[in-house]
Amino acid sequence: MDAVAVHRCRFVDYTPSAISAIAFPPLPLPRTSSTKQPVQYGTLAVGHANGNIDLCQWTGGVQSPQAWSVRTTLSGPYPSKVDSLAFALRDPNSLQSGAAPSPGDLRLFSSGGGSELLEWDMSRGCVRRTISSQGGSIWSISVNPTSNAIALGCEDGTVRLLSIANDTLTHSRRFDRVKCRVLSIAWGPPIPRQTQTAVQNDSSDDEDEEYWTDSWLVTGGSDSSLRKWDVKTGRVIDRMGTDKVRGERTLVWAVSVLGDGTIISGDSMGLVKFWDSRTCTQLQSFQAHGADVLCLTIDPTGTAVYTSGVDQKITQFSLVSTSSAEKGRTRRWVQTSSRRMHSHDVRALAMWPPHSALPASHQLQFPADVAPLLVSGGLDMSIVVTPAALPASTFLKTINPISTSMHCTFEDSYHRRIPYSTGPSSTSAIHVARSARLVCCTRDAGLEIWRILERRSDGESSQAEGGWEKVLDMELNVHTNVLAGAISDNGQWLVVSDLYESKLFALISDSDGSIKPKRIRGFPAILRAQLPPKSTSSGGLAFQFTPDSSKLVISTAAGSFILVVDLGSTQDQPRVLRRFDHHRNLNSTKHRAVAGRSGDEEPQSEEEASAVPISTSILRLATSFDGQWLASSDVHGRTHIFNLDSVQHHCLLPSFPQPAQSICFDPSRPSILVLAFPDNSIQIFDVEARQFPAWGKEISDNLPKRLTRTHDHVLGAVFDPAQKPRAVLLWGATWLCKIKLERTDPGARSGQRKRRRDGDKSPKMEPVADDGLRMITHYRPILHVDFLGPGELVVIERPLVDVLAALPPAYFAHKYGT
Structure with missing residues (x-):
């Protein structure tokens, strides 16, 4: 260089922001006996303590050194947090058995310590609907294997079932009340219909939906116990008591269920326990951790379990075969390995491919020569991805999907840390005004600006010690976390936005070097006047000032429009020169640009123009240094070019497998x-x-x-x-x-x-x-x-x-x- x-x-x-929840989508349930599944990678959802949710996509094929990268960030209400995340399949019957669902096939639910359950619109990047638990704070959520119901564990000691069938979200049933908080919840294995021939010959949708039925679910409480519930009656089948110390209550923070019905629990004493779901008796208990076990996940084969929590240690349990003269050949759980890959509490664990708690006859089979991946996150703010092949896989030549080392087992493999990006959707929250030598950094509900001082010929800074000085610190009145911001090259304009409103400021420099912002009050109304009548948001996902600081380009947070704004002087009101709708046009197949179509054609008819537009997010904007060209790129990998001199659309690039x-x-x-x-x-x-x-x-x-x-x-x-x-x-x-x-x-x-x-x-x-x-x-x-x-x-x-x-x-x- x-x-x-x-x-x-x-x-x-x-x-x-710290990581508080991680989720992978479930796989569609099979309707026949088990079949081998190809290697595909699903969407990774990462919930943060500031209320944001990152949606990450896999960046390559079977092997990708970069693993998952953030594609879109769902901006949370300010202030808020994410405590629980769960994916559900939008239409399970339309998906191929065991195939990784695409983002369009999924619904995403979250809770953040309050009584509201949120469903997110992942294509528009906002909350789609909310529903009250009617039972106080939501402590845990879990979607059933057939993706038609979601169970809530509530503050008042009840389990509430919500129906999510046919794209609904309504209260369905309330279970009997118990005198403790329901801290964790998991569904038992579904029961398959016995008549296989009827399934194969009958194409009725109603019959297909009834192939799997829910049997029971298990909850962990704040009263030192687990409970097994009958889904049909809503009553407790049995209660399992955990260990106590000096009469203090033990909190069961995590529960999960294997395909054979074995229940696994992790509690505030650092104990990991395995339970027989038929007799509701304890099978094995391990003092695996020095403090609370906050999370656990299961290997896709159901023969390994991973737990973690406050002591930062991730522990592996393996199901091994043993033989003795009295009992013959048996299988039991053994604590096989422990690793410390985080510096603070681990709050969430997830595994890809995910474990489907199914009977042995219907278990999904995954390629044995590709290592599954364990994903963990917590207070130290970084996602850690670890190859986690079983020790038995050392007999095969196993592929390490993230290419960190030849070793693929959990005990020997090298993990890798996915770096955090400063801004939503893997953008930068930091912006540089070159001519003015200013650096601006946005945060959840505010921003700061520093000036980098010029050096004298002797190499010393001209003023403040360190060569920099802070010139502005602002707190903003926002409804969601800040989505985007930008500062003009000459340092005279600043724009910042949440999901609902873009705020434009003229920056006025004083003689002492400090900066005072002057709000352009009518700016949101000016933008809304150029948007469809029903639009209530003037927020922006990305901003780009032209190099001469005379124009501002905005990609809107709602509607996928691009607005070109003439800023004029600080005394004049800005005006919108043109609105571009090209990212909404239906000139693509499955959101991919069609080869041979230039993309600069207008819709051929009123019917085409009035058709339902594509929902997308335009996250990348760039202008050429002579101010003539504007490039915009969206999450579907489509890039449009506009001529800013004539304010016209110029061309559409062929789309790529991934967004830029x-x-x-x-x-x-x-x-x-x-x-x-x-x-x-x-x-x-x-x-x-x-x-x-x-x-x-x-x-x-x-x-x-x-x-x-x-x-x-x-x-x-x-x-x-x-x-x-x-x-x-x-x-x-x-x-x-x-x-x-x-x-x-x-x-x-x-x-x-x-x-x-x-x-x-x-x-x-x-x-x-x-x-x-x-x-x-x-x-x-x-x-x-x-x-x-x-x-x-x-x-x-x-x-x-x-x-x-x-x-x-x-x-x-x-x-x-x-």
């Missing part, structure tokens, strides 16, 4: 657009020519493996305003690298491709992008990277030590002699 002046900034006191993580224009060639993707690949598009240039394809096809296989996915791409020859600077949470964008001799490269196609075994030419590739890894974790000017780079990092120092002390048990 060429020498540049680097501002290494650690003054931005951004603190991510970052898009930016080349300053020296304003028509060249670079798109970076979560799997660390890039694409280069010539906007004026409406094509991918041959030299760009060569670079994209020959990226260094060190880049594409690095574990942290790309977070951003940026150009040095004056760098020649051209190169794009890519950055992730732990790395920086520069990729040269130089034209090559197309004849030589095409000849090289031809030789490779012809099977020539001669040594391969060195790819252009490999020349001088160097990855810088001593900044971490990186929150944002941008250029303040030619050859002047600002790298904003937030050392993990500083973040963890703000947390309460972790659990520590002093051992004698240490």
Whole structure:
């Protein structure tokens, strides 16, 4: 990397939110005997203590070094939190048995310590509906295996069943009341219909729905006991008592059920217990943890259990075969391994593929040569992914899906930590005003602005010690957590938004260097006037000021519109120049752009124009350095190009398998657009020519493996305003690298491709992008990277030590002699 002046900034006191819940979607139940399932990866939902929910998608095929990356963030009401998460299948009968459902096939429910259950609209990014528990605070939620009911464990000691069949959410039944809080809840194995031939021959929907019926569920209470309930009568079948200390009540924080009916519990004494559901007696008990067991999950085969909690330790239990002269060959649970991968309390565990509690005859079979993945999260704010193959799989050559090591068993494999992004939907909450040398950072309900001071010729900062000063700290009146923000290049405009309202401020500098914000009061009304009459939101998902700070581009939080706003002067009222609806148009198949259709055509008829538009989220915006071009990219991988000079739509790029993580224009060639993707690949598009240039394809096809296989996915791409020859600077949470964008001799490269196609075994030419590739890894974790000017780079990092120092002390048990 060429020498540049680097501002290494650690003054931005951004603190991510703790992880409080994790959920994977369930798999559709089989209607016949077990069949082997292909390897697919489902959506990962991560709930945070600030009320936000991240929806993460798998970034590759069977193997992906980057694992899951955040695709969309559902912004929670302010203030709120997420305590429980659960997915349900929208229409279980329409899905292939055992196949990983897509986000469109799912419904997502959450609770946050209050009495309301929330259902989320994942395509629009907002709360779809709420319903009161009618029983006080909701302590636990669980969706039944057939995805037609959800059970709530309530403060008043009741279990309430809600019907979610046929896309409804209504109260169905209330179980008998007990004198304790219902802290945890799990459904027992469903019962299959015995007449297999009737299932195979009868195509009636009603018959299909009745193939599986619920039998019982189990709850853990705050009175040192578990209870088994009959689903049909709503009455307690039996009660199982746990251990107590000096008469104090033991809290059963976690329960789960295996396919054979075995009940597993974790409690506040650190005990993990296995119970026989038929006799409701204890089978085995383990003092596995030094403090409360807060969460547990089950291996997809049902032969391994993982538990964790306050003592930060994740413990594995395995079902092993034993033989004795008296009992013959039996199977029993053994505590086989423990690992500490978190620095503070672990609040949530989940496993992919998920365990389906089904009878042995209907168990889903997964490929034995691909290791399942254990996902954990807690107060230390990072998701940890660990390959968790069973010890028996060492006899097979097992694939490690995250490519961390050759070892795949839980005991020996290397885990990897998925870095947190500062902003919602894997955007950056940090924005740089280059000309004004300002750094802005948004938080849940406010923002801060700092000024980076210029250096004197002797290298010393001109004013404040450290070379920076805070110039603004604002608290905002918001209904949800802040979704997006931006600051103009000249430092005169600031925009910030929650789900319902965009707020525009004119920033006025005083003689002493401080900044006073002046609210543009009519701005939300100006935006709403350009939106459909029923729209009540002026909020934005992404903002982009043009380089001359004269225009603001907004992608709306509701409706998937793009608004181009002329800001004028600070005395004039802004006005909307045009609204673009192209991301809503039905010019795609399954949300993918159709090859051969330019995308700049208008709808052919009123019927097409009035058809139900596509719901999407436009999360990435970029403008060219000459202010002519605007690029916008949505979560369905579609990228549109607009001409800001004529305020017209220009073209639609072919869509890619994944949405772009970052898009930016080349300053020296304003028509060249670079798109970076979560799997660390890039694409280069010539906007004026409406094509991918041959030299760009060569670079994209020959990226260094060190880049594409690095574990942290790309977070951003940026150009040095004056760098020649051209190169794009890519950055992730732990790395920086520069990729040269130089034209090559197309004849030589095409000849090289031809030789490779012809099977020539001669040594391969060195790819252009490999020349001088160097990855810088001593900044971490990186929150944002941008250029303040030619050859002047600002790298904003937030050392993990500083973040963890703000947390309460972790659990520590002093051992004698240490």
